[in-house]
Amino acid sequence: MTTSSSELKYYNAFNLFPEIGAVRFKKLLAYFDSLENAWQASESDFRNAGLDEKIAQKICAERKNIDPGKEFEKLEKEKIALITAEDETYPKLLKEIYDPPAVLYIKGTFKPPDDFSLAVIGTRKPTPYGTQAASNLTRDLSSTGLTIVSGLALGIDTLAHKACLEARGRTIAVIGSGLDRNSIYPSSNRRLFDMIAENGAVISEYPIGTAAMPYHFPARNRIISGLSLGVLVIEATEKSGTSLTANHALSQNRQVFAIPGPIYSPSSVGPNNLIKIGAKLVCNIQDVLEELNLVSLTEQIEAKEIIPDTEEEALILKLLSHEPLHIDKIVIETKLDTATVSSTLTLMEMKGKAKNLGGMQYVIVR
Structure with a gap:
């Protein structure tokens, strides 16, 4: 199962309330079927779902200042992913413990x-x-x-x-x-x-x-x-x-x-x-x-070696590591022209072999 992007917005929104832990997430989902439905609930509905009166009051009072869509955009801007305990990508070992987090930011x-x-x-x-x-x-x-x-x-x-x-x-x-x-x-x-x-x-x-x-x-x-x-x-x-x-x-x-x-x-x-x-x-x-x-x-678990597809890739792979390397340095060390290095790096990014960290700084991807 994969949690929908629309539902993830409300996972994040409810997680802004420290009082809403894994147990209360389960109560909300059991009662409202979705967190999107729960976000619109009244104070009495929250109490019926099993939340304490003070927590229900706090959510109703403070959610008017929270825009779930905009809050989720902040995550996207920071390139932070969000997964829930219901997702297939949630770590299997972590799911085994008695109190796994309802959400994980990654x-x-x-x-x-x-x-x-x-x-x-x-x-x-x-x-x-x-x-x-x-x-x-x-x-x-x-x-x-x-x-x-x-x-x-x-x-x-x-x-x-x-x-x-x-x-x-x-x-x-x-x-x-x-x-x-x-x-x-x-x-x-x-x-x-x-x-x-x-x-x-x-x-x-x-x-x-x-x-x-x-x-x-x-x-x-x-x-x-x-x-x-x-x-x-x-x-x-x-x-x-x-x-x-x-x-x-x-x-x-x-x-x-x-x-x-x-x-x-x-x-x-x-x-x-x-x-x-x-x-x-x-x-x-x-x-x-x-x-x-x-x-x-x-x-x-075999550590897969990155295999170059071209002579140009082979030259660049010899230089790349997990430490950022500027494209100008790559041009100097490989003695390739700038256009060739740039196009080769672009292809390597598409293949998942290299990554541009910004500012034309590159690292190897493994």
Whole structure:
């Protein structure tokens, strides 16, 4: 099933009310058949549908200031897609948890290989040991074909995303704010946000314009673990958000993995405690793949090499990466004339091999 574009407008409109979570979305759909019908409802109708009186009053009072069509146009302007739990493209693993988000906002795309995902999480202030473990293990796990899920936070999250991108693998970032440029948190990771959107997906259950709030992150953490077959913890203090994500994973029947650390390091207390209560101790990627029964993952998910169709494409593909490259640089390096490079890049865009980021800056698409 695919939710119609007209219905998506009303999913987004109702999602502007923080009180309307997955349970109340279901109540509205059960009573009104569609959210478009629900948008026109009276206060008494909302109460009959099972909404609390205060919520019903709030919707009726504030919806006059909301134009569902214009609000949806804001998403389109930001190139943000919206999917619902009813859509075929909604992640299968996430749909299994007891409280999946009713809607997901996406920059980028979900792909079939994302069914094989592993969350990598940890402290915002890693030690040199944690930095090395996060970078090396994530890179190697990504190279097997696993999609790496994390939270775009500073520290281990950032290291995991970057290592995955360097391995030319897929990665998904789940954030606790809106996906519009001004809401991205932390703002220092905006460039990383863009790179992830180009090579995987950045997702949120929050509408655009929503600032990151402390209480958003526990909810975000359930999505990180819910998207994944398992969660790998690399450094965390005893009472950290990372430990909470591990608890979500356990409640969702996900496998928890942990990197052991020095007993005198505060950053190792979290993973060491998890190992004591049954988390899988990880020293190398085989420990993860064997536990998830994914030893043959590289055979299940083949990283497809981009094959050039012409000599000109071959020359350009040698230069393109996930880092933007200006067309003038391509002309200089390939020694092709500008017209040939321009027309070849246009054809490569049509074939899904390259992408123009604007300003004649190009990246490879994989």
